[in-house]
Amino acid sequence: MLDVEARRQAIQATLDASRTASERNRLGQFATPPALALDIARYALELWKARNEPATFLDPAIGSGSFYSAVRQTFPSRMIADACGVELDPRFAEAARDLWSASGLRVRPGDFTRLAPDRTYNLILTNPPYVRHHHLAREEKDRLKTLAADRLGLETSGLAGLHVYFLLLCDAWLAPGGLAVWLIPSEFLEVNYGAALRSYLTERVTLQHIHRYRPTDVQFGDALVTSAIVVYTRSPPPPDHQVRLSLGGPITAPSMSEMVPLTAFRDVKKWTALPGRPAPIDGHSPTLGSFFTIRRGIATGANSFFILDRQEALQKGIPPEYLRPILPGSRHLPSSVIESAPDGYPRLERSLALIDCDLPEPEVRRRFPTFWSYLEAGKAQGIAAGYLASRRSPWYSQEHRAPAPFLCTYMGRAKGNGNPFRFFWNRSRATAANVYLLLYPRGDLASALESRPDLYPLILAELQSLTAAGLIHEGRVYGGGLHKLEPRELASLPAGGLLRL
Ligand SMILES: C[S@@+](CC[C@H](N)C(=O)[O-])C[C@H]1O[C@@H](n2cnc3c(N)ncnc32)[C@H](O)[C@@H]1O
The missing domain is CATH 3.90.220 (Adenine-n6-DNA-methyltransferase TaqI; Chain A, domain 2)
Structure with missing residues (x-):
């Protein structure tokens, strides 16, 4: 298993290196760092333990398979009944197939937003392409907006990026009661284009947990975004439902965590305004x-x-x-x-x-006579003998x-x-x-x-x-x-x- 993961990381590095950062930005190709994918998989396993069913795994943007690999490293094999990954870029689709088909991953090449589900899945772990709206052609945006409206009755903003549509369109792929864990840029919490997502998460599914990484521990060194993890299950929210809101540190051990009533999420426009004490650092409230x-x-x-x-x-x-x-x-x-x-x-x-200057006096005198005259004048004024200067060696350092x-x-x-x-x-x-x-x-x-x-x-x-x-x-x-x-x-x-x- 770890052999395959090592090969995956090498292939990922080669494929990344073959494109410039701006090309990868346009294609939303920023892989999840292995340690982060592992932490998210461990977190998912903790939630999964309460269930008495095998997982059917889906990553709608599989890349080289960071999440599939992390799930295989954490979940016992008998707990994974089926696994599927979708990938648009043929180079990644082929890499994922080479690496993982032997262990049971089916790779569906193609554009996830254009595919119909072959079945539903009860475990989705993904880092969807963060393609900003200005990299999406007008017809593409119109098509995606229409899809979201037809399938979910939600009106999306023209400023929404591709990741927003991934999450909304994945609704059709998630089995009733299924668990979804999304690693996405945290700006949806407050910007206007996040409204459709916020509405989906509060009305259509049961929002379980939002974890925000601190901007100071940037998750993708090369993508310059602050990330959040959104966790929900596909079921209507029970009355009096409470959502975990956490901040800082890994999702398996957040620096701060509290339960917030779902109604509070519905009541505020910007989720960054929700209660949340500053995260204690080492048990103390952070100070400068x-x-x-x-x-x-x-x-x-x-x-x-x-x-x-x-x-x-x-x-x-x-x-x-x-x-x-x-x-x-x-x-x-x-x-x-x-x-x-x-x-x-x-x-x-x-x-x-x-x-x-740290040169000793004789050297200054010999090499820099005019500088030396200035220092001598200072000595004559008593500068060298002053409280601080006299404690330094030489006194003009x-x-x-x-x-x-x-x-x-x-x-x-x-x-x-x-x-x-x-x-x-x-x-x-x-x-x-x-x-x-x-x-x-x-x-x-x-x-x-x-x-x-x-x-x-x-x-x-x-x-x-x-x-x-x-x-x-x-x-x-x-x-x-x-x-x-x-x-x-x-x-x-x-x-x-x-x-x-
Ligand atoms: C942010 S990367 C994540 C890759 C991998 N899941 C990971 O976490 O490392 C997103 C992946 O989605 C792929 N992608 C972009 N647009 C897509 C689309 N419309 N349908 C399917 N995959 C797409 C990209 O090629 C890229 O491999």
Whole structure:
């Protein structure tokens, strides 16, 4: 079994590599990662155990068979009575047949939306093609809309993607009482085009469970969508039915889970508005410190000596390799997004540089005489003997602080919006002095940002939406209404909103 799965993964990789990401996007060809398919199959098995019947399995978009493979790895063979996979792309249909027909999978090549069911199935596990509406030809959309209207009496939006029709049209393939588990983009929970799906799930079948993955643990590194799992059985919902709503972590062990009455799903337009406490992380409610390592910026001990206008520093003969970009004070930052010039300095009217050199004094004197004169002048002013500088070796080197993608001002007075603190998204390579707090993404958030740069502006917006009241409450007030915020105070602010990005 595992041999076949290893072959499947190799074939999947070869087929994926033969198409560009945009071709795969148009064809909705993003395979389910094996670990995710396995987790979903394990979850389905748990539900299946309460049934006393063998499974007849269907994947209407089988691809190379990630879900079939996962089911075979988790369900005992005697529990699988029949299995069928539909696939439009002949290369995948052939691969699925080669890999799985010996174990009993029947592959039906063709367009699922054009096929009539050969029988009904009581277990559907699938990740349907996420083909957005603008990749569907007008006639195709009209045909699909008519089908949904004729078969289910549901009116679908012209903005619905192919996956919406897959789920609706699968109704005819699902046996009465059958279990369906769909991995689909989570946007149907709230967008207008999801209305037909929401209506189907609340009126026609018994919605059992919706699990949302956190955007920070993106399921498909290459597809850039946030995914949800929708679980339902084909039977009318009983009165007082409750639906499990869960968020974060794997579906077999969600970070948060609660039961919500089905009526609540019917009553609200956007399901993202449904009750749901922010997911506890490691048993605690998430705070900014769950997502970021927060540190104060650099304390130089003598900013006017170590931080110079970049041009001036170069004129003084300080070698560029011992100058690092550093942000000016926040009043010199007109926008909350700090853009970067090609050399990593912030794109600002005036750029500042920080002296940071680890060469010993004799070497500086020998190699860079003009730089040495500047340092000597600093010594004469007592800079080298200052509290912080005298503890560094050499005294003109600096603490290490990598450029942080997000920053918050360390202190400020409440402005028109009542908020004394400002947040920034720093796209440059500039470090910052201790007038800022530096927010370094960590854990899941750090890995998510690697594959999803689109999250940066969303995170900035989320940071900016932290209320003035919360920030002021955590921080401290000094004379004249001056507020200060230490790293641990900022870290303790509730940040459940980041989970819902
Ligand atoms: C998101 S992939 C999922 C594949 C596989 N089930 C998995 O989870 O890895 C969707 C698959 O549906 C296929 N597909 C696209 N349009 C289809 C259609 N109209 N009928 C049947 N299959 C289709 C694609 O070729 C692709 O293999």
